[in-house]
Amino acid sequence: MTAYFEFLLRMGDNTLILGHRVSEWCGHAPVIEEDIALANTALDLIGQTQMWLGLAAEVEGKGRKADDLAMLRDAWDFRNVLMVEKPNGDFGQTLMRQFLFDAFHLEMLKGLTTSSEPRVAEIAAKAVKEVQYHVERSGDTVIGLGDGTAESHVRMQDALNLMWPYVGEMFASDDVDAEMLSTGIAPDLTQLRIAFDAHVGAVMADATLTIPDSTFAHKGGKSGFQHTEHLGHILTQMQWLQRAYPRASW
Amino acid sequence: MKPEITQIWDWLDQVPDPEIPVISVVDLGIVRGVAWDGDTLEVAVTPTYSGCPATSVISMDIETAMIDRGIEKTRIKTQISPPWTTDWLSDKGRAKLEDYGIAPPRTAGGPAHCPRCKSENLDRISQFGSTPCKAQWRCLDCLEPFDYFKCI
Numbered sequence: 410m411t412a413y414f415e416f417l418l419r420m421g422d423n424t425l426i427l428g429h430r431v432s433e434w435c436g437h438a439p440v441i442e443e444d445i446a447l448a449n450t451a452l453d454l455i456g457q458t459q460m461w462l463g464l465a466a467e468v469e470g471k472g473r474k475a476d477d478l479a480m481l482r483d484a485w486d487f488r489n490v491l492m493v494e495k496p497n498g499d500f501g502q503t504l505m506r507q508f509l510f511d512a513f514h515l516e517m518l519k520g521l522t523t524s525s526e527p528r529v530a531e532i533a534a535k536a537v538k539e540v541q542y543h544v545e546r547s548g549d550t551v552i553g554l555g556d557g558t559a560e561s562h563v564r565m566q567d568a569l570n571l572m573w574p575y576v577g578e579m580f581a582s583d584d585v586d587a588e589m590l591s592t593g594i595a596p597d598l599t600q601l602r603i604a605f606d607a608h609v610g611a612v613m614a615d616a617t618l619t620i621p622d623s624t625f626a627h628k629g630g631k632s633g634f635q636h637t638e639h640l641g642h643i644l645t646q647m648q649w650l651q652r653a654y655p656r657a658s659w
Numbered sequence: 660m661k662p663e664i665t666q667i668w669d670w671l672d673q674v675p676d677p678e679i680p681v682i683s684v685v686d687l688g689i690v691r692g693v694a695w696d697g698d699t700l701e702v703a704v705t706p707t708y709s710g711c712p713a714t715s716v717i718s719m720d721i722e723t724a725m726i727d728r729g730i731e732k733t734r735i736k737t738q739i740s741p742p743w744t745t746d747w748l749s750d751k752g753r754a755k756l757e758d759y760g761i762a763p764p765r766t767a768g769g770p771a772h773c774p775r776c777k778s779e780n781l782d783r784i785s786q787f788g789s790t791p792c793k794a795q796w797r798c799l800d801c802l803e804p805f806d807y808f809k810c811i
Binding site: 442446450453456457460530535538546 | 706708709710711712739740741742743784785786787788789791795809811
């Protein structure tokens with residue numbers, strides 16, 4: 410597996426798994442506007458997945474397509490960060506996860522718009538417009554609920570405490586990231602972290618929420634070393650049709 | 660005898676957007692190029708939003724419209740760069756959207772006025788709407804909700 414292929418899987422698997430997670434809300438959100446917003450966000454993420462995994466399959470050069478990568482790989486071949494696998498929990502937990510991911514995603518995509526790989530830069534330029542909308546909404550909702558009622562405030566602080574240990578993995582650089590940086594394909598994760606901390610810090614202050622004083626990070630998702638038990642459960646649902654009826658198409 | 664490119668643009672301007680049928684795919688600004696490659700017509704189309712389910716329907720509608728005009732071979736080329744922007748909506752398309760009850764996009768980030776009563780007393784309900792390209796707003800004078808075509 411080349412570093413470039415693996416990097417593209419990380420991008421596409423993050424959007425695929427989070428897109429699937431968010432789509433689980435369809436028909437269940439507390440109000441219709443939120444239901445529509447969640448479904449639209451999921452749709453954008455799945456659309457971006459088609460571009461990232463489509464390019465990954467081309468780069469791999471083994472005749473696979475985006476659908477093969479999405480529907481016919483098993484858990485250990487996925488390269489998404491652990492945070493996006495986390496179950497939806499309550500609405501606040503879903504929106505907290507969304508905001509923390511969006512804030513990372515926005516900085517990553519901004520950096521990728523000047524990638525040395527023109528195809529990567531093109532996808533990023535397209536996706537960044539959508540993600541600007543995602544982060545605006547998730548940030549506003551985190552502020553609204555954090556600085557809301559006593560009940561919503563407690564739930565949002567609990568959600569932040571729960572999700573914070575999953576932030577570090579997004580910025581933890583490994584050999585793949587180092588190669589992406591040295592070849593100019595992807596931006597420097599330490600620089601992204603600075604922008605992320607400023608953005609998230611400002612939103613949490615407005616939301617009257619306290620960021621946990623800990624740098625502990627659960628890892629193993631983007632390297633594929635050790636996913637949470639939740640990923641397998643997602644795949645059983647997401648891949649069921651292709652597993653039961655191989656090569657079925659619309 | 661191959662039809663002229665300008666003729667093909669006219670024909671494409673009669674293909675309606677499947678979600679908002681008052682405007683054409685040309686009004687929407689998603690047709691980025693038309694060219695002959697031998698006896699195959701190549702139409703470059705850019706998606707509005709990367710996950711928009713209307714994109715594949717639009718490609719099919721374009722092919723069908725060309726077959727109806729006697730062009731046997733059409734190839735749809737998906738082009739994502741430069742990314743689609745609402746700046747590419749035609750003036751004709753903007754006027755039609757407004758007539759239809761959808762406020763056209765503005766760089767200011769919100770509608771100029773209610774498409775029904777023209778009041779400027781407006782409130783945003785949600786940044787997201789019934790399709791990826793729209794947001795939900797409401798008029799505080801006539802009290803009607805309406806769609807706003809998001810500016811991206």
